[in-house]
Amino acid sequence: MSDFHQTDPIITLHRLGRAGLERIESEMVEFSKQRPIALVLPALYTEFQGEAIKGIIEELKKVKYIREIVLTLGRAKEEEFKKVKEFMSQIPYEVKIIHNEGKRIQEIYATLDRNGLWAGEDGKGRSAWIAYGYILANGVSDAIALHDCDIVTYNREMLARLCYPVANPNIDVVFCKGFYSRITDRMHGRVTRLLMTPLLRALQKLVGSNPFLLFLDSFRYPLAGEFCMIADVARTNRIPWDWGLEVGVLAEVFRNYSPRRVCQVDIADNYEHKHQPLSAEDAQKGLMRMCVDICKSIFRILAAEGIVLSDSFFKSLQVAYIRLAEDIMVKYEADAAINGLVFDRHEEAMAIEAFANAMQRAAEAFMGKPMGTPLIPNWNRVTSAIPGILSMLKKAVDEDNR
Amino acid sequence: MEGFVDVMFQPLEDFWRGFISFVPNLLVMIFIFILGFLFAWVIGILLKRVLAVVKFDIWCDRVGLTALIRKGDVWAKPSEVFVRILYWFLVILFIMIGLTALQLPTIDNLISQFFVYIPRAFSALLILIAGYLFAGFLSRAVLIAAVNSGYHYAKILAEAVRLLLVVLILAMALEQLQIAPGIVVAAFSLLFGGIVLALAIAFGVGGIDAAKRIIEKGGEEKKEETGEKGRDIEHL
Numbered sequence: 001m002s003d004f005h006q007t008d009p010i011i012t013l014h015r016l017g018r019a020g021l022e023r024i025e026s027e028m029v030e031f032s033k034q035r036p037i038a039l040v041l042p043a044l045y046t047e048f049q050g051e052a053i054k055g056i057i058e059e060l061k062k063v064k065y066i067r068e069i070v071l072t073l074g075r076a077k078e079e080e081f082k083k084v085k086e087f088m089s090q091i092p093y094e095v096k097i098i099h100n101e102g103k104r105i106q107e108i109y110a111t112l113d114r115n116g117l118w119a120g121e122d123g124k125g126r127s128a129w130i131a132y133g134y135i136l137a138n139g140v141s142d143a144i145a146l147h148d149c150d151i152v153t154y155n156r157e158m159l160a161r162l163c164y165p166v167a168n169p170n171i172d173v174v175f176c177k178g179f180y181s182r183i184t185d186r187m188h189g190r191v192t193r194l195l196m197t198p199l200l201r202a203l204q205k206l207v208g209s210n211p212f213l214l215f216l217d218s219f220r221y222p223l224a225g226e227f228c229m230i231a232d233v234a235r236t237n238r239i240p241w242d243w244g245l246e247v248g249v250l251a252e253v254f255r256n257y258s259p260r261r262v263c264q265v266d267i268a269d270n271y272e273h274k275h276q277p278l279s280a281e282d283a284q285k286g287l288m289r290m291c292v293d294i295c296k297s298i299f300r301i302l303a304a305e306g307i308v309l310s311d312s313f314f315k316s317l318q319v320a321y322i323r324l325a326e327d328i329m330v331k332y333e334a335d336a337a338i339n340g341l342v343f344d345r346h347e348e349a350m351a352i353e354a355f356a357n358a359m360q361r362a363a364e365a366f367m368g369k370p371m372g373t374p375l376i377p378n379w380n381r382v383t384s385a386i387p388g389i390l391s392m393l394k395k396a397v398d399e400d401n402r
Numbered sequence: 403m404e405g406f407v408d409v410m411f412q413p414l415e416d417f418w419r420g421f422i423s424f425v426p427n428l429l430v431m432i433f434i435f436i437l438g439f440l441f442a443w444v445i446g447i448l449l450k451r452v453l454a455v456v457k458f459d460i461w462c463d464r465v466g467l468t469a470l471i472r473k474g475d476v477w478a479k480p481s482e483v484f485v486r487i488l489y490w491f492l493v494i495l496f497i498m499i500g501l502t503a504l505q506l507p508t509i510d511n512l513i514s515q516f517f518v519y520i521p522r523a524f525s526a527l528l529i530l531i532a533g534y535l536f537a538g539f540l541s542r543a544v545l546i547a548a549v550n551s552g553y554h555y556a557k558i559l560a561e562a563v564r565l566l567l568v569v570l571i572l573a574m575a576l577e578q579l580q581i582a583p584g585i586v587v588a589a590f591s592l593l594f595g596g597i598v599l600a601l602a603i604a605f606g607v608g609g610i611d612a613a614k615r616i617i618e619k620g621g622e623e624k625k626e627e628t629g630e631k632g633r634d635i636e637h638l
Contacts, residue, residue: 107477115463388469395472 002266007218009211011173011263013165024160028065031167036067037228038141039159040131042124043149045076048084052152052273059156061091065163067141070134072098072127085401096138096401098130104396105130111392115385120241120376124225125248129241129376132234134397136379137390143167145228147178152272158226161267166228171263175233175253177219178226178267186342187332188275192223194348195291195355198328199298202320206313212305215254216298219264222250223294226267233257238375243290244297248375251301280354287351288358295362300372314363318356325352424504431500438496446489453481466538467531526578533571537564569593 002014039060047053060069069091073084081099088095099105100122108130112119120126128146135141143166145159158178165176182188200217204210216222223246236256240248253262279286303309329348336343366372382389453459462468462480471483478486498513541564548556573590577583605613 104477107479110479111463111468114459386463386468388463388466388472391469392472395475396477399475 007220009215009259010218011165011260012218012220013161013176013263013265015161015266015269021157021160024157024164025063025065028160028164028167031164031169032065032067034169035142035167035230036140037065037143037145037163037167038135038138038231039066039069040128040135040144040146041069041071041149042074042127042131042146043071044074045080045084047149048080048087050150052150052154056149056151056154057088057090059154059159063156063159065167066093066159068094068096068135068138070096070098070131072100072131074100074122074127076101078102081400096134096397098127098134098397099400100127100130102396102400104400108389108393108396111386111389112382117377117382117385118374120373123241125239125241125245125376128245129239130393132231133379133382133390133393136231136235137394142231143228144231144234145226147226148273150273153268153270155268158267161265162226163228165263165265166230172261173263174257174261175229175263176227177221177250177262177264178224179219179221179264180224180266180268180271182271183339183341184272186344187336189221189223190278190348190351191287191290191294191355192221193332194325194329194351195294195358196222198325199295199321199359202317202324203298203302205320205324206316207302207307210302210305210307211259212251212254212301215259215262216247216250218259219250221264222246229253235379238378240293240297240373240375242297242373243293247294247297247301251297278351278354280350280357283358283361288354291355291358292362292365295359296365296372299362299366300370303366303370309363309366311367314360314367317363318359321359322352322356325355427504430503434496434500434503438493438500441496442489442492445492446485449488450481450485453484458484465535467535470534522578522580526575529571529575529578533567533574537567537571540564540567566594566597 002016004014004016006012041056043053060066069088071084071088073081076084076099081097081102085097088097109119119129131146132144135144143163145163145166147154147159147162151158162176162178165171165173187193197217200213204213204217207213225246227249233253233256237249237252239245239252276290277286279288283289283292299309326349329345329352332348333343333345335341379390386392458481459468459479462471468480471480476483498516501509502513541560544563545556545560548559553559569590573586576586
């Protein structure tokens with residue numbers, strides 16, 4: 001059970017008292033009649049060879065308030081796509097699989113490309129974006145939830161709690177992000193703990209009070225991949241296709257909606273999924289690549305907010321970040337001690353050094369190319385440029401699933 | 403005996419003479435076929451480049467032709483589809499020309515019918531393309547007008563308009579192609595007449611009060627106008 005502290009400016013929904021899965025699910029069944037919900041599952045074929053997905057599907061079979069599931073499948077050959085289709089057929093309600101490597105969906109990407117609407121490289125961002133397009137084309141769901149397919153500790157209460165704030169018409173929320181702790185015998189979530197939090201605070205020290213930084217810092221787990229939103233958010237938001245996805249989504253939500261209509265919800269006591277290697281020596285892989293992309297994304301959003309970022313700013317930022325990250329590491333050490341968790345101080349310090357290095361690389365990339373790679377355009381712009389694109393996408397997915 | 407041998411070999415001789423006179427025609431036909439394939443291939447390559455230069459695919463995407471092609475589960479680029487259609491049209495054309503070289507009366511008759519049919523096929527294709535674009539435009543206009551007027555079923559109304567127009571266009575195209583024209587016209591008349599009758603009955607039954615109000619309102623407005631005019635004259 002957590003505390004009940006509210007972090008401004010967004011709403012925080014805690015886990016208080018009894019869990020009450022049956023109550024929340026029965027309410028969700030009623031809410032979903034007014035606001036049908038689609039669940040987007042971005043997955044690679046390799047994830048279907050693991051154990052986590054089996055647990056997720058077993059849980060999803062029992063869910064009664066989801067109108068449609070859209071599984072957006074990456075890196076799968078034709079035969080593998082058929083196997084996944086077979087595997088997903090055990091779910092008793094509508095499931096559509098987007099075969100991103102299939103010839104029909106590839107032609108959709110080619111159509112976008114030749115019209116100057118680049119949908120980015122293959123990855124979670126593009127996969128999620130194309131799934132939103134299909135949901136908008138289908139026109140039956142008013143809310144969209146998304147979570148990964150590698151959650152080992154998945155249970156359907158996670159999904160219910162994630163969707164509840166958006167589905168409940170009495171809570172005026174347009175976007176809801178999940179939060180949780182990631183603990184085994186030690187604390188995980190290094191990028192959030194040792195990069196995001198100290199970086200945001202260092203930026204606030206240098207820039208002063210900034211609404212966007214405050215908004216980002218009010219999330220307990222800003223890099224969590226689980227969220228739920230009304231379908232209009234998917235229509236109006238542009239998203240990055242790289243690792244800056246989570247930060248980019250929050251930036252667009254901040255830009256288009258009032259923070260009072262944004263919430264975070266405690267979805268699980270513990271959350272376990274695959275852990276990325278640090279790969280401190282190679283900035284093109286693992287957590288380093290993720291950190292570079294996240295930092296670049298934050299720098300570009302701040303520049304777009306009108307904040308001047310110069311060489312000297314980045315030098316001061318790096319120093320401030322290291323100081324704050326070291327301070328925060330001490331706090332986590334104490335937290336680990338009281339909870340009887342393993343805490344490798346040397347490893348954590350190494351991670352901070354690697355993240356500072358990543359930040360420097362991101363700063364260099366930003367100074368070299370301030371505009372960076374373009375975001376995936378929002379669906380409003382896409383349908384304006386190619387009026388028939390949604391019907392094409394629907395046809396492609398429906399034919400693939402026939 | 404000689405006479406018997408002559409009679410026996412006469413058909414074979416006739417066949418041989420016929421075959422000898424037929425072979426040059428056959429060779430000419432094969433030559434025309436090969437020429438046709440080569441010509442179609444060269445024209446295809448040239449057309450592909452021209453369509454790429456004029457950005458034909460982007461134009462198709464924007465006017466909705468790509469969406470129309472995709473409805474038929476065709477996933478090649480519009481320019482590729484267009485080039486392929488033209489390629490096979492040219493190949494068939496050359497096959498037909500080649501077949502005339504055989505100088506067989508039955509085939510000649512068939513080919514002359516084919517050439518008479520080509521303009522009809524073209525006009526049917528044009529009706530389909532222009533009609534589809536027009537249906538899309540009108541459906542969108544109805545959607546915007548209905549949404550702006552606050553109608554709840556704007557999307558259904560727009561789709562109904564599109565469907566009716568598509569039925570009309572299909573009937574026109576089939577009539578142009580002379581495919582069972584009598585049945586097409588009768589089916590279309592029945593369908594269209596049925597829809598109009600259904601709408602009339604629906605309005606007559608469900609909207610009788612609304613119609614009465616509209617007519618009464620119109621009558622009152624007229625009366626007011628004439629009354630005002632009368633007063634103006636009186637005043638003058």
